Amino acid sequence: MLALIAGEGTLPAAVAAAQARRPLVCALSGHAPEGLAPDMTFRVEQLGGLMATLKAQGVTRVCLCGGVRRPEIDLGALDDATLPLVPRLRDALRLGDDGALRALIAILEGEGFEVVAAHEAAPALLPPAGVLTAARPGPGAEAEARLGAEVVAEMGAADQGQACAIRGDRVLAREGPEGTDAMLARLAPPAAPGPGDAPGDPFSWAADMMGDVLGGAADWLSGQGGEEAARAGLLYKVPKPDQDRRADLPAIGPRTAGAVAAAGLAGIVIEAGGVMVLDRDATVAALDRAGLFLWVRG
Template identity: 50%
Template sequence: MLALVTGTGALPAVVAGAQSSPPLVCALEGYAPDGLQVDHWFRIETIGTLLHTLKQRGVTDVCLCGAIQRPGFNPLRLDARTMPLVPTIAKAVKAGEDAALRAVLGLFETRDMTVRGAHELVPDLLPPSGVLTQVRVPDDIDLQVQAAEEVSIEQGRVDEGQSCVIRSGQVIAREDARGTDAMLRGLLERPVKPMPPPGDDPFAAAMDFVGDMLDDAADWLSGPVAEARAQPGGGIFFKAPKPGQDRRIDLPTIGPDTARAAVAARLDGLVLEADGVMVLGRDEVVRVLDEAGLFLWVR
């Protein structure tokens, strides 16, 4: 029997709908999946009871799918079956998000449950390699992609997000805990302006520039980065798994909302790592990008 341990979003329903028999749907409290009836709610403080319940129900395979932000933890709500697991979980959390996820996988595996990736259960979630849109990839994109790959590796080393935006060879946005679509929307919310000419009052001009920088809340944006972000459009969205991550869990995902956000940000296109990024609603993603003149390259 398959159990889905879910967060929010459309992915859990896609996985459930592709199975020959309905899976058991277990959702983290506060993170209901879209379009699915939840069979069992749980908290981090009661994960021991969740594991016991799954064994009692005859679960043999588990798929962790859906989005969550780092949930809160209240020691006062720990139950008896979770108490023995606290040292293992606490040690993993201190080591970073990836270590914590691997520790969670281990909890299922030590109870003879096989952890399956969403892309294993629904292979079509991984798009084929190549350019999927009618819009072709520009000839001068190699340097942009190289810069994006370097940023992706750097983000992976510090256990951060899985995507970024590159414009004019500069990284102008990085994914954080808020997710991919929030990163893209942020490109429209607070553009950073390049240093204006001093005019008659250079002190006032400098103060205005500093105010803009503070309002943007991104002190790493300066010089050529600020100028790149202030451009009206262009650039690429890049998404790939973190180096060395366990691909059975937290594999990057995009969908139609990501495509629309990229269009709104007036990017040139999207580049995804082959066999490393799932695409929900692929036909709709391609349609949105083609209509807006953006490319989708799986490389």
């Protein structure tokens, strides 16, 4: 029997829908998945008890899927079954994201569970190589993708992210702990204040815009070049180098398509076999409506 250790977002629901038998859904407290009712909720401090419960219910396979924020351990919430794991959990939480996930996988495997990747449990989430949209990458996309690969490899080696935004030979933004959508939101022009809105802080706005957005995005925001300039550059997203692909494999979906459009980019480049596409039909349709491309680069 399969159990999902589920976090936020729509990935857990997509993995569950791909199973012939509904998996047991275990949601981390404070990280409820979208569109999928958990069978149980647990805290990290109860991991030992959770594993005992899973064994009692006949679970042999576990899939880690969905977004989580790094938790703080409350020693007062520890259960007896988790006490022996405290040193390993403490050490894991001191590591970067990839290291922490590797440590968690090792704990699960040490208890006899087979850890299954989300894309193994739901293979259709990995799209075929090629251009999936009506729009195709422009002549500069190959060079932008090569630069994106260099940037994300450098970031990933430091366990810092899986995505960046590139326009020409400039790096517009790098993904941080807040995720891809938040990175893209920094590239979108600020909304005009409504009649009832309080005036914004000009220094905060300037700081936001002067960072990653300075460069190619500045040309767009100033109106130079018109629509063609607004639709230039790309989002590049791939796994980190040498990451354990049984957890935290990157994904895009309809929300990503909307964020890329709002950021003024021309499309998305992802690695074939390395990035999942959630609700593929809706994602491609959203990109087609905006005239953007999706290139699954082999």
